[in-house]
Amino acid sequence: MSQSTLDELFRILESRKDADPAVSYTAKLLGDRKKIAKKLGEEGVEAALEVLLGDRDKLVSESADVLYHLLVSWVSLGIEPEEVWRSLEARMGRSGLEEKKSRKAD
Numbered sequence: 001m002s003q004s005t006l007d008e009l010f011r012i013l014e015s016r017k018d019a020d021p022a023v024s025y026t027a028k029l030l031g032d033r034k035k036i037a038k039k040l041g042e043e044g045v046e047a048a049l050e051v052l053l054g055d056r057d058k059l060v061s062e063s064a065d066v067l068y069h070l071l072v073s074w075v076s077l078g079i080e081p082e083e084v085w086r087s088l089e090a091r092m093g094r095s096g097l098e099e100k101k102s103r104k105a106d
Contacts, residue, residue: 006071007081013068014075029072036076040069 016026029036047062074081 006067009068010071010074010081013071017075026072029069030076033073033076036069036073040066040073043069 013026016024017030019027021028021031029039043062043065047059047066050059050062071081073079074084
């Protein structure tokens with residue numbers, strides 16, 4: 001999956017905002033931020049567990065679930081993917097430890 005694939009998926013999810021929640025899981029989630037947060041947390045934990053277990057195939061599947069729910073959360077809060085890409089680009093070329101330390105100072 002490339003950045004453009006994530007952008008495309010985001011647009012598809014965004015188009016589900018006005019869909020019928022009875023026929024669209026995404027529309028159902030978009031009507032309840034608490035549910036989005038819960039699912040994103042669950043999927044993140046499941047992915048973390050697969051890291052510990054070392055199950056590559058299951059981690060691939062859980063990673064897709066995490067990305068889906070993360071993108072739904074962006075749609076819910078009106079965050080455009082480009083905002084996230086810019087944030088990531090701003091961190092490139094910096095030590096991860098240095099970047100993390102700078103965030104604690106904020």
